[in-house]
Amino acid sequence: MADCASDSPRPGPSPLTRLDNTELNNSIRALLPPGTSEAGLPWLPEERAQNDVMDSPPSSDTVERLHALAHSVALRMTDGRGEGWLAGCDVEAEGEAACRDSLGAEFLERAYRRPLTTEDQEELANAFEMGRKVGGSFASGMRAIVELALQSPDFVYLLELGDGSAVGDAVELTSFETAARLSYFLTGGPPDAELNAAATLGPLSDEQLAAHARRLAESPNGRMALSLFYTRQLGADHLAEVPELGFDADLARDALEGSRRFVDDVLFNGPGTLSALLTEPSAWTNGALAAYYGYSAVGDDWQKVLLPSRSSGFFTQPAFLASTSRSSYVSAVQRGVRVLRQVLCYDVPPPPVEGMTSLPEASTAPTTDRGRLEAETRSTACQQCHVYIDPVGLAFGNYDAVGKWRDDEQGTTVDASGVLDRTEAAGTFSNAAGLMQNIADSVDAKSCFVRLWLGRAQRRPVVASDACVEQKLTRSFLEGGGEILPLLEDIAQSDALRYRSRSELPPSRP
Numbered sequence: 001m002a003d004c005a006s007d008s009p010r011p012g013p014s015p016l017t018r019l020d021n022t023e024l025n026n027s028i029r030a031l032l033p034p035g036t037s038e039a040g041l042p043w044l045p046e047e048r049a050q051n052d053v054m055d056s057p058p059s060s061d062t063v064e065r066l067h068a069l070a071h072s073v074a075l076r077m078t079d080g081r082g083e084g085w086l087a088g089c090d091v092e093a094e095g096e097a098a099c100r101d102s103l104g105a106e107f108l109e110r111a112y113r114r115p116l117t118t119e120d121q122e123e124l125a126n127a128f129e130m131g132r133k134v135g136g137s138f139a140s141g142m143r144a145i146v147e148l149a150l151q152s153p154d155f156v157y158l159l160e161l162g163d164g165s166a167v168g169d170a171v172e173l174t175s176f177e178t179a180a181r182l183s184y185f186l187t188g189g190p191p192d193a194e195l196n197a198a199a200t201l202g203p204l205s206d207e208q209l210a211a212h213a214r215r216l217a218e219s220p221n222g223r224m225a226l227s228l229f230y231t232r233q234l235g236a237d238h239l240a241e242v243p244e245l246g247f248d249a250d251l252a253r254d255a256l257e258g259s260r261r262f263v264d265d266v267l268f269n270g271p272g273t274l275s276a277l278l279t280e281p282s283a284w285t286n287g288a289l290a291a292y293y294g295y296s297a298v299g300d301d302w303q304k305v306l307l308p309s310r311s312s313g314f315f316t317q318p319a320f321l322a323s324t325s326r327s328s329y330v331s332a333v334q335r336g337v338r339v340l341r342q343v344l345c346y347d348v349p350p351p352p353v354e355g356m357t358s359l360p361e362a363s364t365a366p367t368t369d370r371g372r373l374e375a376e377t378r379s380t381a382c383q384q385c386h387v388y389i390d391p392v393g394l395a396f397g398n399y400d401a402v403g404k405w406r407d408d409e410q411g412t413t414v415d416a417s418g419v420l421d422r423t424e425a426a427g428t429f430s431n432a433a434g435l436m437q438n439i440a441d442s443v444d445a446k447s448c449f450v451r452l453w454l455g456r457a458q459r460r461p462v463v464a465s466d467a468c469v470e471q472k473l474t475r476s477f478l479e480g481g482g483e484i485l486p487l488l489e490d491i492a493q494s495d496a497l498r499y500r501s502r503s504e505l506p507p508s509r510p
Contacts (some may be wrong), residue, residue, distance in 0.1 A: 139330030391418030
């Protein structure tokens with residue numbers, strides 16, 4: 001147990017991180033002048049599997065894609081039609097140098113998310129001159145500035161040097177660095193004008209951080225980012241088509257959107273608690289999903305439907321269930337592992353290489369998921385892990401490979417009962433609803449949820465040196481009944497977002 005009596009900030013590791021593909025796209029969109037069309041630009045792929053790890057150098061593919069995107073954006077912003085960005089300064093009246101400085105400096109400050117230094121201003125002028133010589137026009141010079149900015153480490157990375165104020169090994173971040181951390185945490189994009197204006201005035205107080213956290217979380221960008229983060233974190237965005245079950249790409253897309261709407265509804269229209277996220281008996285559906293899953297007839301527009309006997313929280317939503325399918329049969333192991341790891345933070349080790357086998361196809365005996373798992377994992381070595389994994393995964397036995405409800409499997413009544421062991425949520429259950437209720441009531445689930453969001457805020461996994469911050473946040477979350485938005489406000493005010501270790505300060509450029 002960590003000694004947390006001291007009030008001195010003790011930040012954990014602060015690795016140099018860069019924006020992922022979604023954050024890069026959002027940051028570039030925020031820089032486009034009003035009225036600039038986004039259509040046809042070669043946006044970076046945002047599927048999680050294609051994004052690079054944030055604390056690793058960008059891959060050559062990412063570098064090439066970013067270069068192409070920066071070039072295309074620069075062309076669109078300087079298209080020479082005498083309107084848009086360049087029309088913000090009268091070159092004939094004020095001169096190229098003045099317009100270069102006014103337009104270029106404002107763009108770079110927004111791109112770099114901080115005031116410019118003398119070095120930045122020199123780079124701006126040099127880039128303009130090179131572009132001016134190559135293209136022969138004011139527009140070509142400005143185009144070079146845009147391309148410079150969108151490929152600069154100051155744009156691609158979250159560079160954090162602090163303001164020089166140190167308490168022990170802790171260095172307080174500048175107001176602009178704090179604002180950037182907060183905004184990317186809650187919206188997946190750069191600080192908006194209101195947050196940036198507050199940062200310009202100096203350090204952000206606890207009250208300001210809490211207020212901006214709530215405002216950003218409730219903004220359209222925040223609502224989208226928070227719901228998508230949760231679906232991606234839990235793997236629900238990895239939906240594969242299952243043609244033999246009629247589950248195609250359109251249904252997969254709709255299932256993901258339904259889960260995103262479910263999370264958004266619980267957070268902002270419902271109780272806003274972790275318990276509701278895990279147990280709310282509803283789903284969001286459109287006409288296509290309703291027809292496929294057998295919900296009551298609805299129109300083509302999205303709407304909420306109550307499914308008290310078939311739905312119990314996020315883990316009974318079609319997107320999560322379909323993301324765990326293996327062709328036409330259910331992967332109960334995947335369902336069990338994800339719940340244990342992502343909801344209870346239970347350490348499930350990977351299977352030993354010598355123990356890895358493939359489950360039989362559904363057409364071979366035994367015919368049920370439970371029977372196949374028992375046949376495949378009966379050895380003592382397998383049971384060391386599967387005794388905990390399988391009961392959790394089989395609790396979802398009433399849902400087939402893509403989440404359709406079923407009472408029987410291959411003519412056998414589904415047995416979804418089991419026992420959860422080795423966690424504070426331990427106990428018996430008869431089905432997925434019972435399992436999720438046990439988990440929702442547990443301290444383990446709430447502690448794990450805090451760890452999940454603290455890791456997102458810090459852009460790295462939670463480690464031992466985060467113990468004091470984590471304990472404080474967890475205590476508050478428990479006392480507050482597991483309300484999610486107040487947790488995000490508490491994280492915004494924590495040392496985790498306001499300090500970094502002085503011993504880890506990076507150079508001014510990565």
